[in-house]
Amino acid sequence: MALPIGQQFRYWGIAAAVAMIALWFLGDVILPFIVGGAIAYGLDPLADRLERWGASRVVATSIISVFAILIFVLMAVLIVPMIVNEAVELFESAPELFARLRDFLSERFPELGDAESTLRQSLASIGKTIQERGGEFAKGVFSSALGVINAVVFIVVVPVVAFYMLLDWDNLIAKIDTLLPRDHAPRIRQIAKDIDTTLASFVRGQLTVCTILGVFYAVGLMLVGLQFGLVIGFIAGLISFIPYIGAVVGGVLAVGLALFQFWGEPWMIGAVAAVFAAGQFLEGNILTPKLVGESVGLHPVWLMFALSVFGSLFGFVGMLVAVPVAAALGVLARFGTEQYRKSLLYRGLDRDDVAEGPE
Template identity: 45%
Template sequence: MTIQRQIAFWILALVVLGLMLFTLRTILLPFVAGFALAYLLDPLADRMQRIGIGRLGASLVILVLFVLIFIITLVILVPLGAQQVTAFVEKLPSYVTRLQQLAAEQGGPLLERLGGSKALQEMQTSVGNLISQGIAWFGSFLQSLWSGGQALLGIFSLLVVTPVVAFYMLVDWDRMVSTIDSWMPVKQRDTVRSIARDIDRAIAGFVRGQAMVCVILGTFYAVGLSIIGLNFGAMIGMTAGILSFIPYVGSLTGLILSMGVAIVQFWPDWTMILATLGVFVFGQFVEGNILSPKLVGESVGLHPVWLMFALLAFGALFGFVGLILAVPLAAALGVIARFALKQYLASPLYRGGDAAGLKHQVDADA
């Protein structure tokens, strides 16, 4: 089989896989969530095996503990979070109005000198329209995700089917990996294994590492803002921590929300406003210099813009399933794209006839 036919075959396979996922997106959520859960917990099962616990027993213990922790967290945190979110949404219009008033009071004289009262009115109208459009877009995006989640099998299927799927996947994980490995083309098996290891390293390094970063930052922001006495501090802090899964997005979102609330709540006390700012500055410093280098590392290769695009694109196409698939698919595509670029730079297409030896070396390294 020529290289052109192999490329055509794999492109066709990817297209068929994409069409299958899109067609079956209404029933995929519990299965994709179970697969993701098994993938994340597989290293723990391997460690338990090494200390003498059988694979079946290790999988059962891990899943039972995970489900118990998940249920306890759901019972305790979800009601509290729902109350805070509801109260924040109710007060959001008044916060926006107050911020506009403060902007008009503090910046009004300068704007009147520059452009008169008309410029001030235009500024207020533009800010109000921008905020309204942003809230409407975010609400419609959340509604599309929620409707997509409802169109699947619902919360009941997620809570019941996902642990069962995760259990069976976790028990048979090593066997499945070995079987899939045996299906790889013999001549390209070493290359495929190398790419698969890079993809696994990227996914595992980012998901597990960034999840720890999110937990630590969310806890720090929530505690810090609550100590300051900021209204909705715990909700804003946890939201910033969750959104920190996309580097810089969580801190920036939390900073904007907390500073807006702080200005309305504490004005004209600049000490408390600066204290709110200090929480996020310190958190960003710790994330950039300690947490991300230690927990995530530099070899992941997931650019924040690419990750943001993947989350929005797959979320819009597949709902909650898309959000689960976005990170592994983005990591896999990134690894494959880097490999393809490496092959191209060593090919005659890029260097002409002098590239044969270099391409052979690249193949050997891969």
């Protein structure tokens, strides 16, 4: 006899609560394992493709691991230091940029020339604050990230976890399948398949889109000659998983800096704006339709809400799991909505009406 629905909800609710509490208390400890598992999940399709081409799972995993380590080392040695330096320089130059903005506004609006003007004082205060706090923030973020990356435990654990999880991924999924409640196994498999489809289409595809856009923006701005073009392109690409936000934030920063750097050269300012216009065209018409698709994307508001909630509750680990959890909850919400539409609660019929059917 199957367990009543109420008891099943109680047991699974307790299990979910225990998982959340464990995530709360073990956030920093399990970070390498979450990162390693995420890497294995992302690389599993590539390993499966190599297997179809005739390689064993061990050989496929070894090839992927070697190339992944080489790419990671090259990025850490060549790209990250450049981004850090430009970010620090951008924060350090903030007071000068705000001073020039103040002078520009003073020329157009003479009433702002008053030293006691609220706007004048605000601009000066903002510039000093960004210089004092922004530089520390940039150095702290990157130094913390580099500190974690350079920590012996992180360096050792993440590749090892990723390697073994990638090696045993199919066996791991098969073992998890044997633990599913037999009464609900087919439905759980279908929900898990839908979640995997969402993650594969959105997360993997969107990461590829963000990477391509980041490189495009950075290279385009550097070719135009914009100062701090590399860090602005990196920021724009990093947040491009939220539609339009990456282009808007990056475009405002880039055009704002271009106004100071290329004042009197409108064609150069237009060139900076054209880089982001071309990036938006590339994203909307080529990259997103091809790599992400249109049917499984997560709503930007839901995505920002999940990032805010999980980031505030669980810190950096929460930020890492926010997108997968948001995707899973989105699938579960669609499933729940579908079940609700089939229920008596939605249809407004009693059981006798359902049994008799329409006359």
